[in-house]
Amino acid sequence: KKPVEYASVVLLWYNKDSVITGTLANGKGEFLIENLPVMVSYRVRISFIGYKNFEKRIYITPPDKIEVDLGDVMLQPDETLLKEVEVVAETPVFSTQIDRKVYNVEKDLSVKGGTALDAVKNVPTLNVDADGNVQLRNKNVTLYIDGRPTQMTLEQIPADQIERIEVISNPSVKFDASTTGGILNVVLKKNKKPGYNGMLMGGIGTNDRYIGMGNISIKEYPFNLSLMGNYNTQINYTKGYTRRTDLFNNTVADYYNQDNHTFNKSQFNFFRAALDYNLSTRDLISLSANFPMGNFCTDDTQLFSSLSKNKTQISHGHRVNNNDAGFRGYTGALNYKKTYPTPGKELTFDVNYNYFHSINNYTYYTSTIIDSTNNGFSTIQKNDGNRFSNQVTSQLDWVNPISDVKKIEAGLRTNYEMTETYNDTKNYNPFINDFVTDTIMSSNYKTIEMINAAYFNYSSKTFWDIKYQLGLRIEQTYFKGILNRNNGTSISFDYYYPNGWDNISYMFFPGIFLSKELSSKSELQFNITRKIKRPNFFQRMPFIMFADNKNYRIGNPGLKPEFTNQAELNHNLNLGKNNIFSTIFFAYDQQPISNTTYPSEKDSSVLVNTFVNGKSEIEYGTEQTIKWNVLKKLNITLNANVYWTAITSDITYKQPQKTYSGWSYTTKLILQYTLPWDINFQINGNYQAPKIIIGGKTIPMYFVDVSLNKMIGTKWMFNLTLSDAFNTKRMGMNTASDYYIQEISRRREARYLRFTVSYMFGKLDASIFKRKRNNQPNNNMNGNADGLDFN
Numbered sequence: 156k157k158p159v160e161y162a163s164v165v166l167l168w169y170n171k172d173s174v175i176t177g178t179l180a181n182g183k184g185e186f187l188i189e190n191l192p193v194m195v196s197y198r199v200r201i202s203f204i205g206y207k208n209f210e211k212r213i214y215i216t217p218p219d220k221i222e223v224d225l226g227d228v229m230l231q232p233d234e235t236l237l238k239e240v241e242v243v244a245e246t247p248v249f250s251t252q253i254d255r256k257v258y259n260v261e262k263d264l265s266v267k268g269g270t271a272l273d274a275v276k277n278v279p280t281l282n283v284d285a286d287g288n289v290q291l292r293n294k295n296v297t298l299y300i301d302g303r304p305t306q307m308t309l310e311q312i313p314a315d316q317i318e319r320i321e322v323i324s325n326p327s328v329k330f331d332a333s334t335t336g337g338i339l340n341v342v343l344k345k346n347k348k349p350g351y352n353g354m355l356m357g358g359i360g361t362n363d364r365y366i367g368m369g370n371i372s373i374k375e376y377p378f379n380l381s382l383m384g385n386y387n388t389q390i391n392y393t394k395g396y397t398r399r400t401d402l403f404n405n406t407v408a409d410y411y412n413q414d415n416h417t418f419n420k421s422q423f424n425f426f427r428a429a430l431d432y433n434l435s436t437r438d439l440i441s442l443s444a445n446f447p448m449g450n451f452c453t454d455d456t457q458l459f460s461s462l463s464k465n466k467t468q469i470s471h472g473h474r475v476n477n478n479d480a481g482f483r484g485y486t487g488a489l490n491y492k493k494t495y496p497t498p499g500k501e502l503t504f505d506v507n508y509n510y511f512h513s514i515n516n517y518t519y520y521t522s523t524i525i526d527s528t529n530n531g532f533s534t535i536q537k538n539d540g541n542r543f544s545n546q547v548t549s550q551l552d553w554v555n556p557i558s559d560v561k562k563i564e565a566g567l568r569t570n571y572e573m574t575e576t577y578n579d580t581k582n583y584n585p586f587i588n589d590f591v592t593d594t595i596m597s598s599n600y601k602t603i604e605m606i607n608a609a610y611f612n613y614s615s616k617t618f619w620d621i622k623y624q625l626g627l628r629i630e631q632t633y634f635k636g637i638l639n640r641n642n643g644t645s646i647s648f649d650y651y652y653p654n655g656w657d658n659i660s661y662m663f664f665p666g667i668f669l670s671k672e673l674s675s676k677s678e679l680q681f682n683i684t685r686k687i688k689r690p691n692f693f694q695r696m697p698f699i700m701f702a703d704n705k706n707y708r709i710g711n712p713g714l715k716p717e718f719t720n721q722a723e724l725n726h727n728l729n730l731g732k733n734n735i736f737s738t739i740f741f742a743y744d745q746q747p748i749s750n751t752t753y754p755s756e757k758d759s760s761v762l763v764n765t766f767v768n769g770k771s772e773i774e775y776g777t778e779q780t781i782k783w784n785v786l787k788k789l790n791i792t793l794n795a796n797v798y799w800t801a802i803t804s805d806i807t808y809k810q811p812q813k814t815y816s817g818w819s820y821t822t823k824l825i826l827q828y829t830l831p832w833d834i835n836f837q838i839n840g841n842y843q844a845p846k847i848i849i850g851g852k853t854i855p856m857y858f859v860d861v862s863l864n865k866m867i868g869t870k871w872m873f874n875l876t877l878s879d880a881f882n883t884k885r886m887g888m889n890t891a892s893d894y895y896i897q898e899i900s901r902r903r904e905a906r907y908l909r910f911t912v913s914y915m916f917g918k919l920d921a922s923i924f925k926r927k928r929n930n931q932p933n934n935n936m937n938g939n940a941d942g943l944d945f946n
Contacts, residue, residue, distance in 0.1 A: 158184030159230055162203040166191070175436075176376070179349060191215060199225065206230040255324075256280060256736070256780070260317040261344075263825075264837045264862035267874040268358040268366040268911040270387065270423070271312035271320075271341060277839050277860075279780050279794030279823050280322055281339070291324060292740065292798060293774060293819075293846060294336030294688070294719075301343055301443075303507055304331065304548060304570075305486060309341075311447035313385040313425055315356060315368055315913075318344045324738070325682050325723050328610045328626035329552070329564060332664040335688035335719045345381065345429070349374050352917025360909035363390040363420075377433035385425040393417045393902035395887075399762075400896040409469070410462040415455060415901070423449045441490040453478040472523035472531070484511035499556040507548045515540040535583035537590060546572040560622075564612035569605075576600040579641075597641040600712075602695070607631045612666075624668040630687070631662060636695065636712050648713055661687070661718070676729045683722040690714035690748060694766045708764040715768050718745040732784040737777070740798075744772040749802060749849045752890050752897070762895065769849060770803040770812065788829035796821045800847045819846040835864040851890035854900065858884035872913040879906040 164186050165177040175197070180186045191197075201209040209230055213223045258278045260266060266274045276283050282290045289296050289309065298305055300312075321340040323330070330338060351373045358366035370383030395415035401408040429443035453476070460471040490505040517538040524531035552566040580596035583589075612626040635649035652661040664687070670680040695710050721742040728735045746768040755761040776798025783791045801816035824840040839860040845852040862876045887900035 159203050159206070162186075162201055162230070164188070165200050165202075167198045167200060168196075201228060201230065203230060206232055256322040258320040258322070260314055260320055263839075264827075264835060264864040264874060265839050265860045265876050265878070266314040267862075267864070267876065267913070268356065268360075268368075268387075268909055269314045269876075271309035271314055271317060273878075274314045274317060274320060275309055275339070276841065277823070277825065278320055278322060279792065279825075280324070280778060280796060282821055282843055289339060291322065291337045291339075292742075292776070292778075292796065293800060294742075295691075296322075296336045296339040297331065297334045299338055299340040300445075301488075302340060303488065303505065303550070305507075305509065307445065307447055307484070307486060307509075311423060311425060311449065312341060312343075313368060313387065315354075316343055316370065316383060316385070316425075316427070318342045324740070325684055325721060327624065327668060327682075328612060328628035328664060328666040328684070329566065331568075331606075332608070332628050332630050332685075332687045333606075333689055335686040335717065335721075343427070344370075345372075345379075349376070350918045352915070354913055354915045356911055356913040358909060358911030360389070361907045362392070362905060364388070364907060364909055366909075366911060379429075379431035381427070381429045383425075383427045385423070387424075388422040389420075389904075389907075391417075391419045391421075391904045393419070393905050395899075395901040397900075398898045402894055402896070405893070407464045409464055410466060411459065412462070413457055413459040415457050417456075417902075418454045420452045421449065422451075423447070437494045439490075439492045441488070441492075443488045443490075445486045446484070447486075448481075448483045450481040451478065453480075468526050470523055470525050472521065474522070475520040477518040477520075478516070480513070480515045482511060482513040484509070486510075497556060499554060499562070501554050503550075503552045505550055507546075509544070509546040511542075511544045513542045515542070535590075536593075537579075537581045537583075538596075539579045539581075540577065542574065542576045544572070544574045546570070560614075560616040562612075562614040564610075564614075564626075566610050568608045568610075570607075572602075572604045574602050592641060594641040599639040600636065601639075602634070602636045604635075604689070605633045620671065622670045624666075626666040626668075628664040628666070629662055630664060632687070632689070632716070634689070638712060646712070650715065652716070678727045680725045680727075681723070682725075683720075686719045686721065688717040688719065688748060690716070690766070694748065707761070711766045714748060714766055715746055717748045717768070719743070734780075734782040736780040738779075739775075739777050741775040742773070744769075744774075746770070747772040747802065750888075751849045752895075753892065754894050762897065767849070772800065772802045774798055774800045790827045792823075792825040794821075794823040802847060802849055815847050815849060815851075817847045817852070820844045833866065835862075837862040837864070845889075848888060848890075850892060851888060854885070854887040854889060854898070856884065856886050870915050872915070874911045874913070876909045877906075878909070879904075882906040 159180060162180040162184065163177065164180060166175045166188055168175065175191075176188060178186050178188055180201075197213050197215070199209075199211050199213055207230065209228055211225065213225075215223065256279065258274070260274045263274060263277055265277060272283065272289075275281055275289050280291055281296070289298075298307070298309065300307065319342050321338070321342065323334075323338040323340065326334045326338050351371065353369070353371035356366065356368040358364070360366075365386070365388050367386040368384070370381065372379070372381040374380070393415075395417065397411070397413040397415075399411040401411065424447070426446040427444070429441070431439060431441045433439055455476040455478070457474040457476070458471075459474065461469045463469055486507070486509045488505060488507045491503065493502045495501065515538075517536075517540075519536045519538075520533070521535075522531060522533045548568070548570045550566060550568040552564070554562065554564050556562045577599050578597060580593040581590035582593055584591045608628060608630040610626060610628040612624055614622070614624040616622050630652075632650070632652040634651075636647065638646040653659045664685045666682070666684040668680070668682040670678060672678050690711075695712050695714055719742055721740065723741075724739045726735075726737045728737075748766055749769050749772075750764065751767045752762050752764050755763050776796065778794070778796040780794045781792070783793070785791055797818070797820040799816070799818050801814055803812065803814045821843045822841075824838070826838040826840075828836045830836050839862075840857075841859075842857040843853075843855060845855055858879045859881055860876065860878050861880050862874065864875075865873045867873070882905075884904075884906075885900055885902055887898065889898045891897070
């Protein structure tokens, strides 16, 4: 006879199965339930896996009987249940569902001590471009945190605070119509067990990498409190190059070569607090706040040379770009959720606020020497930038299951976002030994965007047990941008959908989803939706974001939204511990947003890299994800995506309309193996083939990460990760026009080795903050002291 720790104890009404409250038995098998209404009859039910339920009727009748002692309760083994108990396998790194793919971050060894961006690069179907943008099938995804849009970036979220990442490739009308590239939903960890638990982690790595993180969660009904803090710093030394051939009348005019040597030091801090409070057993209110912040320091030294068409050096020099940047922000969320006795029926309402302030200061030092005269000249330019962003989003959702197979979903949403960016550009004047404001480059850029939306979904089942969901989302979009320059001039631009009958169709976004279970192991699903992609802030920002002596990148404030019609056919096949998920997809884009490069009108030797609306784009392909449990200790997840793209450009800088098309593919591999002494070994491999862009193709990118992990007992965990083991992770592009042929190559980070140690602590206890027993009669006949609703 031993105490049954963690046995479940629930209190029910005598004449119905409505749960009033409950708790868990402690390590001695003891439990206590307090503050109950008197003059009431109850049933106590005690259960534990492998044992028969114990149930007893009790009464509370003051003044003589305000306490009930059940004495020693003996739980009898249930031989039938014990025979049917099945040990379920541990949660895999990657799993598939019919409408989404789920990547369990805490099971990936390679991201311990990293950021969410480190985690995303391992997610099958997703790719990270040269700027850190996450793409799904050649389109940027929309980032959600806990099911709601956010202004935070993946680099601001510690990977160790993420429970899982969900990839929804073709979201239903319940989600924003702007999710053209799909949704990347980051689900943060949340305490689900009564008691307290937490983790302390420290790490060190090459390139001056230091990591520190701590979190604690405390849960006792009706409260659930979580606190965490994170520190992450690193240094990267990287190299890059630019090789360009200038053309005139289809013949070589000259050559330009550049080599980059970049030093970057970054520091991230992230703090989070979250509180859940149960107003009643069916009413939950949640408050959460995130406080991300960071600082960056970059020195980019560029060695350049210009050569004649005979490859004789004409000039050479160097340029140093110093960048001091930082950001501060906070996000707050207030959520309310009400459930009903009908399973699945619920009402939710939430308000989210995001505020960010970023500083971006550049200093460009350029020195050029003319080889024929050995004379030179130097220039110095400063760009001081500030950005302020405010976003408020509110949403109301209603789910009402009409029957076991019929369901109605409806909701309203409004989003307001205002950003202000200030850029002060100054050039050094040696004659006055001071800086002079560049009135053309200096400006104040302000944008206002408002989106109002409503949606309706109806789900049911038709002949041959085919499930269907028919939905319609209506969105009203307003955007206005105002560019004020220091010379007194200003430019404003806006768009409003719909603004008349001519574009009334731009506000309707239908969605159709069909699914059919072919067998208990096989399911087929088809969906088709219409989406909108609005230009993001950086694509519209008319400031220089990246520059060297012959190239600069700048946004295009006149960009228009991109509209997409896309369809998917999915098949999910479960073969025991193995799984095959297959997809065929098709997308047609109107006025797609794409990168483009053209010579500057002021200086044709300088290339402008910016964004434009193309005329149309067609993409189709297939994606296969295989999860294969080869041996008891060996698991493999393989993903392959093969697709064809055709982009028709618009007319830009004397360039005719042209179509760029071709095939591309991506592959990813996750291999996990358990070595002797329970040491876990993991390999992550990635390959991205060249893909089509306007004017050319990207260069291939490939890398391999290797990780080792050892758990000692239940509290200590040690992790070692070698990122980019063969030092091959490089991004770039090859572009060409009638005026130039160019290849650019860059790196985001250098190869590194990282070691982390984690210590986990906690106690499963349903009554952490025990209160003194109240021996006085409780005359409250309507509920207990915790405000539980007994109606």
